[in-house]
Amino acid sequence: MPRLPPLPPELPALSGRSLGPCPLCGREMLEGPSLEEHHLVPRSLGGRETVTLHRVCHRRIHAEFSERDLRDRYGTIESLRAHPAIAAFIRWVAGRPPEFTKATFKRQGRRRGRD
Numbered sequence: 001m002p003r004l005p006p007l008p009p010e011l012p013a014l015s016g017r018s019l020g021p022c023p024l025c026g027r028e029m030l031e032g033p034s035l036e037e038h039h040l041v042p043r044s045l046g047g048r049e050t051v052t053l054h055r056v057c058h059r060r061i062h063a064e065f066s067e068r069d070l071r072d073r074y075g076t077i078e079s080l081r082a083h084p085a086i087a088a089f090i091r092w093v094a095g096r097p098p099e100f101t102k103a104t105f106k107r108q109g110r111r112r113g114r115d
Contacts, residue, residue, distance in 0.1 A: 017030070017031040018030060018031075019031055019035070019052065022052075022053055022054050022057055023051050023052075023053065023077045024053050024054070024057040024061070024077060024080060024081065024086070024090065025054060025057050025089075025090050025093050025094065026090070026094075027054065027093070027094065027096070027098050028098045029052065029053075029054060029098060030098045030099055032099070033055075033101070034054055034055050034056075034098065034099040034100070034101050035052055035053070035054060035055060036052070036053060036054075036055045036058040037050045037051070037052055037053075038050060038051050038052075038053045038058045038061065040070070040075050040076060040077075041070060041071045041075045042067040042070055042071060044067060045067055045068070045070075045071045046071075047071070047075075051077065054093075054098070054100070054101075055101045056093060056096075056100055056101055056102075057089075057093070060086065060089050060093075061074075061080060061086070064083070064085050064086065
């Protein structure tokens, strides 16, 4: 039986080395394309601090909140987790595998000045 060639150098990173739990949903984070960096306060509004999140978690945050909301009310993981829509999302995503990225979210209502 012929031997398979070795994996290209970029593929071992896709094997999913664990980076610990996602700060938002608590599911395991596996190194690779299912992760993104989130600025707790948007860069455009002066934010510098970032956290690594699942892509699906990151996209849910930006579907729910405007940049001003993130700066003024939801600039911490704790405040994000306390929001009812994010809490419902966390319950929903809990059963998905760590590499899950396929959910799509529509921006909610009128985003400016929304509670």
